[in-house]
Amino acid sequence: MTNRTDSRRRFLQAGCSLLACGGVSALLPQFNLIGSALAGSLPGGYRALVCIYLGGGNDSWNLLLPNSAEEHALYVTARNGLYNALNNRGGLAVPRAGSASVDGQLPAAVALNGGQFAVNPFAPELATLYNQNRLAFVANVGTLVEPITRATYSDRSRLRPPQLFSHNDQTRLWHAGTSASNSQSGWGGQLAATVALPGASTAGVPPVISISGQSRYLLGTLPGGQPLSPLVLSTSNRPATELGNYSGTNANQFHAARRAALEELVNAASPHPFTQEYGDIMGRSLDLSVRLNNYISDPAVGDADLGVAWPDSGLARQLRTVARMIRISRGSGSAINANRQVFFVNQGGYDTHDDQISSATEALGHHRLLQQLSQAVAAFNQAMDNISAQDDVTAFSMSDFARTINSNGSGTDHAWGSVQFVTGGAVNGGTVYGRYPRMSLDNQLGASGAVAPEQGECFSRGQFLPTIAVDQYAATMAQWMGVDTSALATIFPNLDNFRAGIGVYANAAATPPFAYFDHRIPGLLGA
Amino acid sequence: MTSRLLLAPLLLLLCSAAGAQSLFSDSFEPMFDRPDDAEAARFLNTASFGATRQEINRIRATGVYSWIHRQFALPPTLARPFMESLAVSENLAGRSIGQTQRVQRWVDTAVTAPDQLRQRVAFALGQLIVVSDRADSLSGEAIMMAEWNDLLVRNAFGNYRTLLGQASRSPMMANYLTYLRNRKFELTPQCARNTVGTPVSCTSSSAAQPPVIVAYQLPSGGARVPDENYARELMQLFTIGLIERNLDFSPILVDGQPVSTYTQEMIVTLARVLTGFAYSCSGDRQVQGRTISRTCAVNPTSFPGTPGRLVINGRSDLVHPDLYEPMTCVPRFHDTGRDRVGFQLPGMEASAPVGAQIQLGAGETIPGGTPAASKPLELAGSVMLTLAEVSPGLARTDALNCDSGTLTTAQYAQCRQYCDNSLDAALDLLFAEPNTAVMVSRHLIQRLVSSNPSPQYIERVAQVFVDNGAGVRGDLKAVVYAVLQDVEARRPLAQGGFAIGSGRTVEPLLKPLQLWRSIGAVSGDTDANGYRRWARTTGPCSPGNWPQCAYQQRPLGAESVFNFFEPDYAQPGAISDLDLVSPEFQIINENTTMLVANDLYAQICSGWGSSNNCHGALVSPVPGDRAHFPAQALDALPGGNCGTSCSAAQDAALIGELDILLLGGSMSGAIGNLADPGAAANHGMRGTLFRLLREGISGSMGQAEAQDARRREILYLLHLIAVSPEFNTRR
Secondary structure, three states, rough: OHHHHHHHHHHHHHHOOOOOOHHHHHHHHHHHHHHHHHHOOOOOOOEEEEEEEEOOOOOOOOOOOEHHHHHHHHHHHHHEEEEEEOOEOOOOOOOOOOOOOOOOOOOOOOOOEOOOOOOOOOHHHHHHHHOOOOOEEEEEOOOOOOOHEEEEEOOOOOOOOOOOHHHHHHHHEEEEEEOOOOOOOOOHHHHHHHHHHOOOOOOOOEEEEEEEOOOOOOOOOOOOEEEEOOOEEHHHHHOOOOOOOOOOOOOOOHHHHHHHHHHHOOOOOOOOOHHHHHHHHHHHHHHHHHHHHHHHOOHHHHOOOOOOOOOOOOHHHHHHHOOOHHHHHHHHOOOEEEEEEEEEEEEEEOOOOOOOOOOOOOHHHHHHHHHHHHHHHHHHHHHHHOOOOOEEEEEEEOOOOOOOOOOOOOOOOOOOOOEEEEEEEOOOOOOOOEOOOOOOOOOOOOOOOOHHHHOOOEOOOOOEEEOEEEHHHHHHHHHOOOHHHHHHHHHHOHHHHOOOOOHHHHOHHHHHOOOOOOOOOOOOOOO | OOHHHHHHHOOOHHHHHHHHOOHHHOOOHHHHHHHHOOHHHHHHHHHOOOOOOHHHHHHHHHHHHHHHHHHHHHHOOOOHHHHHHHHHHHHEEEOOOHHHHHHHHHHHHHHOOHHHHHHHHHHHEEEEEEOOOOHHHOOOOHHHHHHHHHHHHHHHHEEEEHHHHHHHHHHHHHHHOOOOOOOOOOOOOEEEEEOOOOOOOOOOOOOOOOOOEEEEEEEOOOOOOOOOHHHHHHHHOOOOOOOOOOOOEEEEEEOOOOOOOOOHHHHHHHHHHHOOOOOOOOOEEEOEEEEEOOOOOOOOOOOOOOOOOOEOOOOOEEEEEEEEOOOEOHHHHHOOOOOOOOOOOOOOOOOOOHHHOOOOOOOOOOOOOOEEEEEEEEOOOOOOOOOEEEEEEEHHHOOOOOOOOOOOHHHHHHHHHHHHHHHHHHHHHHEEEEHHHHHHHHHHHHHHOOOOOOHHHHHHHHHHHOOOOOOOOEEHHHHHHHHHHHHHOOOOHHHOOOOOHHHHHHHOOHHHHHHHHHHOOOEEEOOOOOOOOOOOOOOOOOOOOOOHHHHHHOOOOOOOOOOOOOOOOOOOOOOHHHHOOOOHHHOOHHHHHHHHHHHHHHOOOOOOOOOOOOOOOEEOOOOOOOOEHHHHHOOOOOOEEEEEEOOHHHHHHHHHHHHHHOOOOOOOEEOOOOOOOOOOOHHHHHHHHHHHHHHHOOOOOOOHHHHHHHHHHHHHHHHHHHHHHOOOOOO
């Protein structure tokens, strides 16, 4: 069977002898020509995006909370009162920044510059980054097909995203960057396929790299039709897992004989697509793992921790591997010499139906997650500083959805619009982009006691209707990576639905207050 | 070639005409019932954790039909009683037990238990109705998880409705999907004697000036609304799925669009049905001959506490059975449906509302309810009740108040019955939905036989789910039979079973299990308590994180309720270009293929050589804490006992046997020229392995016993096959 995956694999292995793989570098000069031609049309030298996925649906209304006296009071009411370990264990609210400490209550939130907002007390590092203008929040972003209000949701005159409130479906939409539910690819993969040098010219390392297993976010299709799928790495010091006991360079003839047989089995074309695919994956891994590990652990590239005291969490370990990969990928003298890379890391556990807050003082439940997130993001920023890559790398969060404002007794259920953050040197930080809604249940335009448009609409448990589409959020990142306007329209086919003044949305009164954003969120990222 | 192409459609045609029940009763059964060795092994690799020579011979002697029915009749091998016994013996010895022991017991059962088909189906069901020990509330509860395992094992050949009922009342599920002690939503009414004035108690009974509700107030402690977690996953994953489907799994389209099976409103309503359930309180109990005490209130108006544990020697792994036995309802917290919004699923009669409202029309005798009128805020169109009503149109004075703290035992039982009826009514409705038959059938086909079954195959199995031939819906024994004996599962490789897109990817965890079982590994554990460990842990794997460290799977230990992988995951590239799905590929990547390969090496070489590297003889004594392949098992293989003087025919025989046992005869290529290993007639995987054996795979390396050289060759050969792309596909 001569299919393209087979030919791709053979191509990658063209420089490898059967027994000693490592000859790819000999092919690099000609690839560099391709690289410089492509890179010429893109801004900057190297750029990378790091997607931090918060699996399970982060209760982001408790990450960034309102801090004016009036808005905070509404928030407290809507969240069933201030949490108190002694007498209100079902309450979810965090005390306002600057409040005096009260027995049984959580520590006060950390105020952000401007005083309008505050950050959860277990995530002070994020507040610091914000106040240093290196981190921005984006408020009330979520999956949308087109602008929608409660009225147009109810009368079905506007399309709803498919399968709202369902974990896997909403995750898929966030990864796809568009509410086309059958999409098998992700916007990270698609943008990399558009602007990044292919793996063939970056020492075999594809421009999409996951430190958390397979991720649909990183799947794409290259211009020639070939699939782009992520290299999956671990958090070990040698992050590409190597095959043991088959050393291609072991002098023992029997090692060599078994290695040769293995390569025959792996490289054999199979008429069965599952068998073929498994061989392709193993082939890539055999080709790349030892070489990549040698690059990344070369003492000449520097300390494996990049001078950072990494916190002890899975997320921090994943981001450490990302930082190490960036170090060997960035710049013409680097081993990989990539122009664009997209990384995926994942922190699970956010599906806090239960025990969301179970201690006022200890970082348990949701607070443990926020603490790990905050510390890991701070460490990653520090690492980027230490290798002077801060302006070339933007990290951002995504999550299935936010959660209901009110409590189910000890936790929260699935909701919709959410707060996300974007951080890095290219971010115009210290700002909350978008419109942070008023935290009261059952906000509704046009109802008695109607709320103003900027106060946001929600269903009765505080499931906010998004006022920024995932598409806009993602396109902002994609454009920074160098995706041009026409390619944006391909990757995000619904993007035009969110432009102000277009078609049915020209009527301002019928338009929810998000269409004021264009294709991207203005000002969030530099050019 | 022509005849093969004609045969398949013909078989399909005949099958659909014959109807599901009589599929193999006449003309087809003889064709498939007495397969050759390879086809018998291929069948066993779907219906068990690995073909063995003994089972192949049994099928050759008595047939597939007989084998399946013997499996149906075998008693279930259970985990929880064993774990309770182990808890006592380990605690007495000053050790604790945990999930590690449960997982090792599961491996021991998978590899050695006689009731292979039951265990295999239970493993598949556990990936549909997911409870995982990764949840904080269950990670420390090995006995609860063992009982969850047993619940699946006991019901594997039972009825799906029974399984749904037991799962929904299981404290394991309630912990996992967070509806343990789920409470109804309540608002406290504020009353006045007139429309203005000082609030008074709403229960005031002054006839002259009856109280009037003037406002509602959240109860102290904040609003509690029922947790929606289980309501959602019960519908999305365990029964009806997200969109309406035909019996062949194709979506039902209206105006070209799929139709959702449920709305958020239905989830809210179902969540209300699922209120009130908590741990039972059965008083003192005997477990393993020891008493575990528990104090219970009569007719409780609060949830019973968490069942306790018995402290033995300072450790406390033995738990009160209430911790894992079916929950009961505390009616005080069960929503009695005091709103006017029904819970309905598409396709059902409007006159059959479910859940809390189920008895509102006919069952006025036990409507429940309290004077504290309430309604969920979310349900548009619902009308506030008047103080005089407990249900729409039903006066408070006529009703039994299940919130009351002074119910007689008979009344309490009535209230509890109401709660149970609500749940059963909801489950009945979900079970009766046509989609449930499709979703369960497709899942079992995907886990046992094929990732991409034809629509006809799904429909044939779903028809059996709908009616087992005796008018019974949801008979899993009949469904399993239909899955295994379908023409699409049993069509011999030589007659089209090799078709592109046929078969499935092996779940990674099944690889070591199959090697151990098919090649006859044994555990070196000899402890009298019967606890036998299998895995050797090395590299990234510790005893606590094996097997997910390598295989990304762990029995009853999925990352989330969405299982280890999604049923519709399609690997990009050739697979998705062919419109195929490949669920298992979601956990197969550059990293995991190598982790699996390295762990398989650790398992295969366990005990061989001074450092478990296969470079020497089996150590003596054999490792006492894990499995190894005994010399006799290797020597017994055809071509396995020829030392350093093996002939080409013996090498070919060895490869042939491993092909049958491990690949069901599907290994590619041929060994067509024994005299010249390099000849073109030796090609494909068989040719590669043959050349390797002929040209020297390991040499003698100074073995004291020449036969150890052959054993080492066999182990190396096993590993090459185990990591090969072909071993990853089952057809």
